[in-house]
Amino acid sequence: MPLRTAAGPVSLSLCHITPSHDSIALLHTRNSGEPMYRYVPTFMIAILLGAAPLRAATPPLTDAALSDAADKLRLKNYSAASRTAADAREGGKRDLLRGVAELKRGNASAAAPLLAAAAKGYPLLADYALAYQIDALTKLEKTAEALAVNTLLVRDYPESTLARSARLRQGDLLFAAGDFGGAEAAYQKFVETYASGSDAIQASYRTALCREKRGDLTGAAAILRTLWLASPASHQxxxxxxxLARLAAAGVPLPPYTPKELLKRGSSLYDQNRxxxxxxxxRAIDAGKEPEEFRERLSLKIGQSLLKTRKYADARAILDDLASRTKKKELAAEAAHLAARCLEKGGKDDEAFDAYRQVAARYPDSSEAESALLNAAFVRKFQRRPADAATVLTGMLETYPRTRLKQRTSWELGWSSYLAGDLAVAEERFAALAGEDGYRERALYWLGRTRMAAKKPDGAAExxxxxxxxxxxxxxxxQYLGTGVDERKPVLPKLGGDPRETLPMPEGFERVKALTSLGLIEDAGREIAAAKKKNGRGKNEAGMARLYLEMGDYFGALALYQGAAAKNGGPDNPTVWGILYPRAYPEQVSRAVAENRLSTGLAYGIMKSESSFKPGATSPVGARGLMQLMPDTAASMLKVKSVSGEKLYDPELNIRLGIRHLRDLLDQYQGNQVAVIASYNAGGGNVNRWLKTYAGLREDEFIESIPFGETRDYVKKVLATAVLYRQLYGMD
Incomplete structure (x- = not known):
């Protein structure tokens, strides 16, 4: 849907803005609060007069040179993109592409006039031309000109997807121009308009800087104090x-933080995994004068934080002390349970087993008792003592027949009984769990396995x-297809063509199409994301998937269809399968697997499971890109001191290093794919320990025994995805 200007539809005349005091004067506020007008010189406005609002449609690129230049821009070959575009027909499209290419390669002086011309000559994307022009002028330190262009962008394109960032930048440019009163007003208006988001936090922070520049140090300190308390995990x-430390050193009076304020801040950081x-x-809280309830709550928080930061001995000391002195039984039970967890994490398994059972014995009516018994069973499970684990679990179900953990406990009892050879109990538990939605799939599998072991082939086949x-x-x-019980395989379509060929090109979305055709993929993604948010899910998904695939955005197309597919069988729709299991980045993957003698299916299984084909994916621990590589791992492979995390967002580099890392792991584990996949997720140290503990188990039994739930599910997902890729594409 085309945008409208604030004044409504307008003519497509290239010179639709009439210079006047209203159009070129910027309203500011002096420190005293009195209004003043600053006029941008007329020669600066001259370059802006042709920036018409967006029109409804654009013809596709027909200029071969421009198409070639767009391909080079998409590949970030900016110099070549600009040179190639210079041979294209004159016009706004060429100017926009060349302007962006010059800007990206660091030539802002060449970019600025090209982008100004693009704002005149290509109304459909005039707001993008203006935004890039502002970037160029800012790099050239032409603040007044950048401010004039940004004011035009904010005023004439209020519905643009760039409007929000332009409004924040208005404050930044006013600040850079030294108009701190005007900047503060712009930031405050931004926060009023957009109350949440990281940019709102940035606007609040910049408001404080404006107040400091204007001499209101107390006001600046008040904003900074609020920001520090309310948004503790932000970089601001x-x-x-x-x-605040600087202002305090300058003599600005700062009210001390109260214990309650600090407790709230610390709790927020804890909840965000900081x-x-x-x-x-x-630890900065002085709780000496606080009520006992507050002090106990603080002790619990400190103990929890020490546990999370792996300071197990310190955590246990605080938690044991809290459990012994509090008069609240529920709090004592929670502290004692966490103290037992410290023992387990510290490698003292037998002591942890006893401590978990003592929690249930001392506080049988607490909400912690059932969880503590389950954790005691886990200790024995991970020691490969399934009979002992089954004894604990049986006792738990007898003591707490209505436990909220009944399904989980029943599953663990069935699994421990299976490993211990008590097939009757295992069959009973798996049969019951086959009726529960959350457990049905795996319960059916292990019910079949149990019946096979019990020599009940008919029941297993059922x-x-x-x-x-x-x-x-x-x-x-x-997994079961290799058991010989039933070799009937599900029928999958054979994929080979481009799924775009079977998807309709949607009507409308002209800005998305135009940006994509020019190689401005990130900008196209911004536009389609805004359209998806506006339209809601379920509307024209096929057409939007086509647009995503035209952009090379496999993740965007996949996300539209996630959950709509294969679990219900649907092999009759090859297009859906192609979207959900795309042959993404085929050239890079083919080259890397050939160089490293790796299964293509395994490579895609890892990539899909790690990032769902999102090149910019970043994990909470800092893994980057399609195959979620850590910068340290990449640096080691490249034999350099360090690798910028940003470089790992490059698909070619990420795929090349990720597949090479898989090859190294395959060599290390002598071709054991399960160990390789588990190591990719949980690290070699954990996997080596599991291989030792669970030596002798059949492969599927080993997978089901992996202690980390995330890793266990990850291994299953990668293996299944690899098989599906092999069957869909006939790959190795």
């Missing part, structure tokens, strides 16, 4: 802390047949 909070910062905040019918493309069905 760290800067606010430094600024455990070291949370611990630092909790379980496997049900599994194959209801979950034809799940891990367990694919």
């Amino acid at each position: 909070a760290a800067r606010a802390e430094e600024d 455990y070291e910062a949370a611990l630092k905040t909790f 379980a496997f047949t049900t599994l194959a019918r209801e979950f034809p493309f799940g891990f367990y069905t694919l």
Whole structure:
């Protein structure tokens, strides 16, 4: 849907803005609060007069040179893109592409006039031309001109997807121009308009800087203090802390933080997995004059933070002390349970087993008792003592027959009984769990396995047949096919063509199409994301998937269809399969697997499971890109001191290093794919320990025994995905 200007539809005349005091004067506020007008010189406005609002449609690129230049821009070959575009026909499209290419390669002086011309000559994307022009002028330190262009962008394109960032930049440009009153007003208006988001936090922080520049140090300190408390995990909070220290050194009076304020801040950091910062905040609290309830709550928070930061001995000391002195039984039970967890994490398994059972014995009516018994069973499970684990679990179900953990406990009892050879109990538990939605798939598989072990082939076949019918493309069905019980394989389409050929090109979305055709993929992604948010899910998904694939955005297309596919069997729709299991980045993958003698299916299984084909994916621990590589791992492979995390977002580099890393792991584990996949997720140290503990188990039994739930599910997902890729594409 085309945008409208604030004044409504307008003519497509190239000179639709009439210079006047209203159009070229910027309203500012002096420190005293009195209004003043600053006029941008007329020669600066001259370059802006042709920036018409967006029109409804654009013809596709027909200029071969421009298309070639767009391909080079997409590949970030900016110099070549600009040179190639210079041979294209004159016009706004060429100017926009060349302007962006010159800007990206660092030639802002060449970019600025090209982008100004593009704003005149290409109304459909005039707002993008203006935004890039502002970037160029800013790099050239032409603040007044950049401010004039940005004011035009904010005023004439209020519905643009760039409007929000332009409004924030208005404050930044006013600040850079030295108009701190005007900047503060712009930032405050931004926060009023957009109350949440990281940019709102940035606007608040910049408001404080404006107040400091205007001499209102107390007002600046008040904003910084609020930001430090309310947004503790933001990078602005760290800067606010430094600024507050500087202001305090300059003699600005700062009210001390109250214990309650600090406890709230620390709890927020803890909830956002910022455990070291949370611990630092909790330890800064002087709780000597606080009520006992507050002191106990603080002790619990410190103990939890120490546990999360792997300071197990310190955590246990605080938690044991809390459990012994509090008069609240529920709190004592929680502290004792966490203290037992510290023992287990510290490698003292037998002591942890006793401590878990003592929690249930001392506090049988607490909400912690059932979880503590389950954790005691896990200790024995991970020691490969399934009979002992089954004894604990049986006792738990007898003591707490209505436990909220009944399904989980029943599953663990069935699994421990299976490993211990008590097939009757295992069959009973798996049969019952096959009726529960959350457990049905794996319960059917292990029910079949249990019946096979008990020499009940008919019962096993019944379980496997049900599994194959209801979950034809799940891990367990694919795993059981090699058992010889039933070799009937689910029928999958054979893929080979481009799924774009079977998807309709949607009407409308002209800005998305135009940006894509020019190689401005990130900008096209911004536009389609805004359209998706506006239209809601379920509307024209096929057409939007086509647009995503035209952009080379496999993740965007996949996300539209996630959950709509294969679990229900649908092999009759090859297009959906092609979207959900795309042959993404085929040239890069083919080259890397050939160089490293790796299974293509395994490579795609890892990539899909790690990032869902999102090149910019970043994990909480810092893994980057399609195959989620850590910068340290990449640096080691490249034999360099360090690798910028940003470089790992490049698909070619990420795929090349990720597949090479898989090859190294395959060599290390002598071709054991399960160990390789588990190591890719959980690290070699954990996998080596599991291989030793569970030596002798059959492969599927080993997978089911992996202690980390995330890793266990990850291995299943990768293996199943690899099989599906092999069957869909006939790859190795």
